[in-house]
Amino acid sequence: MQAALLAKPDPDLADFAALKRSWAFGLTGPALTPALRTRHRIMVEPMLQRAAAQLPALAEPLPLPGAEQSEALDLPFQIQRRVQSLKDLAIAWRLAGPDEAATATYPQAILDSLQPIAEHHFTPRSDRPGNWWHWEIGIPARLLDLQVLLADRIAPPLRASLLAAIARFAPDPARLGEGRSPATGANCAWSAGIAIRRAILEGDALRLLLGLRTLTQEILEPASRDGFRPDGSFIQHRRHPYTGGYGVDFLLRAAETACLLQHSPWPMPQDACQRLVQDARRGLLPLLVDGAVMDMVRGREISRAWCSDHGKGHMALRALLLLAEIAPPAEATLFRGTVKHHILADRARDFFAFDPLFEPENIPLGLLEQARLLCEDPAIPALPPPAGSVIFIEMDRVVYRAPAFTLGLALHGKRTANYESMNEENLHGWFTASGMNSLYLTSDMTHFQDGFWPTVDPCRLPGTTIAQRPEAGAAANASGSNLVGGVALGGVTVAAMALYAERGQLTGRKSWFLFEDGITALGSDLTHRHGASCMTTIENRNLGASGSRQWVGAAGPLESGAVPLDVSSQRWLHLEGIGGYVVPKLLGKARLLAMLDRRSGAWSDINKSPASPTEPLQRNYQTLWIEHDNPGEPGGYVYTLLPGRDAAETAAFSAAAPHQVLLRNVRLHAVRHKALGITAAVAWRVPSDGGGIGFGPLRLLAPACAVLRETAEGLELAFAPLTRQEAGQPLIRLACPPLGLDPLQAVVEDGVVRLVASLRAGQALHLRLPPPG
Numbered sequence: 001m002q003a004a005l006l007a008k009p010d011p012d013l014a015d016f017a018a019l020k021r022s023w024a025f026g027l028t029g030p031a032l033t034p035a036l037r038t039r040h041r042i043m044v045e046p047m048l049q050r051a052a053a054q055l056p057a058l059a060e061p062l063p064l065p066g067a068e069q070s071e072a073l074d075l076p077f078q079i080q081r082r083v084q085s086l087k088d089l090a091i092a093w094r095l096a097g098p099d100e101a102a103t104a105t106y107p108q109a110i111l112d113s114l115q116p117i118a119e120h121h122f123t124p125r126s127d128r129p130g131n132w133w134h135w136e137i138g139i140p141a142r143l144l145d146l147q148v149l150l151a152d153r154i155a156p157p158l159r160a161s162l163l164a165a166i167a168r169f170a171p172d173p174a175r176l177g178e179g180r181s182p183a184t185g186a187n188c189a190w191s192a193g194i195a196i197r198r199a200i201l202e203g204d205a206l207r208l209l210l211g212l213r214t215l216t217q218e219i220l221e222p223a224s225r226d227g228f229r230p231d232g233s234f235i236q237h238r239r240h241p242y243t244g245g246y247g248v249d250f251l252l253r254a255a256e257t258a259c260l261l262q263h264s265p266w267p268m269p270q271d272a273c274q275r276l277v278q279d280a281r282r283g284l285l286p287l288l289v290d291g292a293v294m295d296m297v298r299g300r301e302i303s304r305a306w307c308s309d310h311g312k313g314h315m316a317l318r319a320l321l322l323l324a325e326i327a328p329p330a331e332a333t334l335f336r337g338t339v340k341h342h343i344l345a346d347r348a349r350d351f352f353a354f355d356p357l358f359e360p361e362n363i364p365l366g367l368l369e370q371a372r373l374l375c376e377d378p379a380i381p382a383l384p385p386p387a388g389s390v391i392f393i394e395m396d397r398v399v400y401r402a403p404a405f406t407l408g409l410a411l412h413g414k415r416t417a418n419y420e421s422m423n424e425e426n427l428h429g430w431f432t433a434s435g436m437n438s439l440y441l442t443s444d445m446t447h448f449q450d451g452f453w454p455t456v457d458p459c460r461l462p463g464t465t466i467a468q469r470p471e472a473g474a475a476a477n478a479s480g481s482n483l484v485g486g487v488a489l490g491g492v493t494v495a496a497m498a499l500y501a502e503r504g505q506l507t508g509r510k511s512w513f514l515f516e517d518g519i520t521a522l523g524s525d526l527t528h529r530h531g532a533s534c535m536t537t538i539e540n541r542n543l544g545a546s547g548s549r550q551w552v553g554a555a556g557p558l559e560s561g562a563v564p565l566d567v568s569s570q571r572w573l574h575l576e577g578i579g580g581y582v583v584p585k586l587l588g589k590a591r592l593l594a595m596l597d598r599r600s601g602a603w604s605d606i607n608k609s610p611a612s613p614t615e616p617l618q619r620n621y622q623t624l625w626i627e628h629d630n631p632g633e634p635g636g637y638v639y640t641l642l643p644g645r646d647a648a649e650t651a652a653f654s655a656a657a658p659h660q661v662l663l664r665n666v667r668l669h670a671v672r673h674k675a676l677g678i679t680a681a682v683a684w685r686v687p688s689d690g691g692g693i694g695f696g697p698l699r700l701l702a703p704a705c706a707v708l709r710e711t712a713e714g715l716e717l718a719f720a721p722l723t724r725q726e727a728g729q730p731l732i733r734l735a736c737p738p739l740g741l742d743p744l745q746a747v748v749e750d751g752v753v754r755l756v757a758s759l760r761a762g763q764a765l766h767l768r769l770p771p772p773g
Contacts, residue, residue: 015265019200022260023148024094029366032095040368044095046354047362051092052102054085058113064120065127074610076134079121081611083142086110087361090149095365107153110146114154118161124168131423132177137190140166144197163202170194173214185226185236186246188218189253196257208266215254216272231762232283233395234297239478240420241395241410241433243283244293244309245301248316251280255322262326277327284316285338286390286399289406289440291317291346295448296397296410296438299419300426305603305613308449310349311358317342317351318363321370337383340374344382348445389493389514391486393720393762396433398486398495400514404644405579407519408438409463409512411497413484415761417477424608428458430470435497435510437463437519439643443577444541452542454601455619460537465499465526467506467534480504483684485762487720489707491516492673494680496705496722505529508635511682513659513671518582519641520659522669526628526635536626536637541578543620549576551594551622552647560622564593567624572654575622580642580650584657587637588630597621636664668693677710682722692733697772699733701752714739715769725759732767740768 030036037044062078093106122143128135143162147154173195176183183191195211198204218227225238227250234247254276258268287294292309293316295302301312317339324335343351351371354362363371374380389400396416398409412418412433419429438448439462459469479500486495492515499508508526512519526534543549551558553570560567567573568591572582583592598620604612628635638661642650662670662679670681683693683700692699696708696715703722708715719732731746732753745765746753759765 013203016200016203019260019264020148020151022263023197023200024151025366026256026260027145027149027364028091028094029364029369031097032365036365036369039372040352040365042350042353043362043368044354044365046356047088048092048096048103050354050356051088051106054088055109057085058082058109061116062121065129074130075121076128076130076139077610079117080134080138080142082113082117083139083146086113087142087146087149090146094149107150110150111154111158114146114162115158118158118165122165122169123161124164126165126168128169128178133187135169136176137170137187137194140170140194140198141190144194144201147201148197159201163198166194166198170198173211182223183214184218184222184224185234185242186250186253189215189250189257192218193253193257196261205266212257212261212266212268215257216269219254219272219275228279228283229394231392231394232279232286232390233392233397234279234283235395235416236299237420239415239417240299241297241392241397241416242299243287243395244295244297244312244316245299247284247297248293248312248319251276251284251323252315252319255319255326258326259322268326273326274328277323277331280320280323281331281334283392284320285385288313288316288338288342288385290442290445291342291349291351292440292445292449294399294408294438294440295453296408296432296436297395300421300423300429302432302453303426303429303603303607304609304611305454305607306357306611308349308358310346310445310449311355313342313346314349314351314363317371318367321367321374333380334383336374337381338385339371340380341382341384343371343375345384345442346445348449387516388491389486389488391488391493391495391762393485393760396484396497398493398512398514400493400519402516402643404441406440407514407641407643408440409495410434410436410438411484411495413479413497414482415478415484418479425606427606427608428453429606430458431461431464431466434461434501435463435465435499436461437512437641439578439641441578441643443644446544447542450542450544451601451617451619454603454606455599455617456540456542456621457597457599457623460535460540460623460625462537462539463512463521465501465506465508465510465523465534465536467502467528467532477503482761483703483722485705485720485722487705487707487718487762487764489716489718489766490676490678490709492676492678492680492707492709494682494705494707496669496682496684498684499526506532506534509666509669509682509684511669513680515659515673515676515678517642518645518653518659519643520661520671521637521639521641522661522664522671523638524634524636524664524669525666533630534628534635536628537623538581538583538626538639538641539575539578539622539624541575541622543622545617545619547620548596549578549622550596551575551624554651558594560594560596562595562597564595566591567594568592572650573624574645574647574650578643580645580647580653581624582640582642582650582654583626584638584640584654586626588628588633588635590635590637591627591629593625593627595623597623638664668695670695678707680707681705690730697735697769701730701733704731713768714771717767717769718764719766720762720764721759722761724761725755727755727757730754731759731765734769736770738767738769742766
């Protein structure tokens with residue numbers, strides 16, 4: 001890697017001039033000809049109008065550092081927002097061209113506003129109140145883009161002052177927080193990009209190489225837990241799943257840098273480019289749904305009004321378009337086909353339209369034209385994601401795709417925290433990884449985008465079991481249990497999470513059995529240390545501002561309202577346009593309740609950023625939940641989700657009961673799909689006497705998720721331990737020798753499958769067995 005980075009240590013000025021041109025082109029795209037302006041008018045015209053509308057605000061001076069109002073206004077945020085406005089104006093000026101009268105005054109207006117920032121707000125001597133990120137990443141990145149856009153319009157003294165300030169706040173791409181912490185994950189991609197772009201403006205080859213080396217090392221050999229993991233998971237801040245937030249930012253910024261340097265004397269090393277492509281294919285693609293990126297991997301971003309799931313999904317598509325430029329032919333074809341599918345499938349947000357609410361910049365004209373040509377080219381097929389499941393063990397997330405729906409499961413254990421809240425963001429995210437299942441339907445694409453997070457009851461998230469509402473400011477924490485995981489075989493997935501909530505006061509066992517024809521959820525041993533009752537939410541569907549869809553049961557419509565309606569006598573329910581819900585029986589004194597609730601909330605309730613709107617939103621929700629009214633006794637549940645099914649199909653499923661619950665206790669959860677010949681199970685607690693837990697013709701000797709499938713040739717088993725298993729440990733006791741077993745994973749000794757090498761939690765072991773009998 002080092003040899004590749006030192007390909008040309010003695011560049012000439014032409015190399016940096018070429019990089020500046022490529023950099024500016026990446027921000028704006030080609031000159032805005034009349035044909036392009038017409039072709040992309042729904043993006044370009046609003047973009048130009050917004051830039052013009054920001055001119056009057058430039059006359060309003062920013063508060064001086066130390067002034068009474070500067071702290072209340074979050075000074076670094078206000079500086080960053082002002083610089084972003086200047087960048088918007090610079091892009092509009094470059095797009096319109098030098099002969100456009102409407103934008104001819106923009107350069108001088110930008111310089112007039114930039115001068116006091118360089119003199120008073122962002123200087124080599126400035127203090128740095130507030131969030132470090134604005135000072136070290138947000139403001140420097142925007143100032144560098146602004147300088148390359150203005151080119152020689154910016155005077156050398158002003159340029160020197162700005163570069164000196166950037167050097168003061170971002171001196172080392174490998175360190176952040178005034179040098180106190182290593183730059184990791186997306187923060188490293190940002191800081192390295194700043195070092196590289198500053199080096200381009202200064203003509204400093206050694207600094208460029210330093211930035212490139214820092215980024216390359218983070219891509220190939222991250223020094224911390226942050227970043228992409230071997231299974232495709234992306235972690236930021238050590239324990240928070242963030243593929244759809246920081247992960248998209250990491251891929252986009254790294255891809256931008258790789259494309260910028262691609263034809264320079266300092267290209268990104270090929271192995272780093274290959275790793276980026278691999279990470280995107282393995283880690284990002286499974287989490288895209290009809291143009292959106294799943295909220296369960298967006299962390300705090302779900303609380304940002306200016307960053308929706310479809311908006312961030314379009315940023316992900318932008319990253320894929322760039323990565324296609326550095327990818328091998330097969331992956332380039334995959335990425336372009338994937339982008340085409342999601343652009344055409346997305347009916348919630350037009351990829352080619354300007355979005356005034358989306359804070360990260362809208363797509364540059366060059367990439368926009370590339371995407372338009374891609375969508376118009378009949379020779380490039382749209383490639384939808386394949387059906388099946390992807391289990392991200394290292395971030396406790398599961399994605400399951402069937403023809404009619406996509407479901408995301410957000411779990412947590414000792415590896416990951418239940419949620420992240422910092423900088424006064426995501427204030428109500430308490431249960432977003434406590435078994436929440438996110439259902440995505442092509443008929444209901446705006447469910448999460450349409451004011452869901454500020455208005456939903458945060459204590460009634462689908463799939464979660466809770467006992468009491470957390471106190472304000474409740475801290476995020478990792479579970480005390482490590483029993484979290486899943487395994488897949490033949491289109492069937494089983495996932496499990498040992499509930500350990502309220503710092504151990506609420507415990508239990510929760511599992512999900514995901515089949516193409518429905519998802520059966522089991523719960524057992526739900527116990528509160530102080531005897532409090534708990535509830536399990538089955539559904540909480542956002543109907544929009546005026547939606548009024550009602551539940552339908554066996555006897556017809558059920559008129560639920562703001563007062564909970566007891567529907568315990570119903571074995572199945574249906575919600576128009578969403579699907580069916582089967583509750584075969586209630587356990588103990590539990591009750592099944594439904595409610596049509598009109599809820600109100602503002603984005604500022606869940607995110608205290610100055611950018612959060614304070615206007616209240618109102619949305620209607622249909623909620624279905626089980627009230628476990630059995631204080632002092634363990635609770636449990638069985639229910640099945642039937643996404644996309646109509647009422648008749650739901651009734652038929654309830655009558656046929658194709659998902660047979662075999663066991664649901666403290667040791668084992670097991671479900672058999674009779675028609676498929678598949679049995680799936682979660683072994684929670686294995687007897688210490690070594691006898692194991694019976695599972696078909698074998699016995700499980702370690703806590704695990706397992707799927708057993710009957711075929712004409714015999715049996716297939718997929719087994720994934722819930723905890724790390726070391727070499728030599730027994731996993732399974734067999735009744736007969738296996739037909740197939742990877743000798744690099746395990747061996748059979750006296751009928752017992754033992755590991756040859758350690759097996760990580762969630763790492764699957766597959767074997768074939770002869771037919772029983």
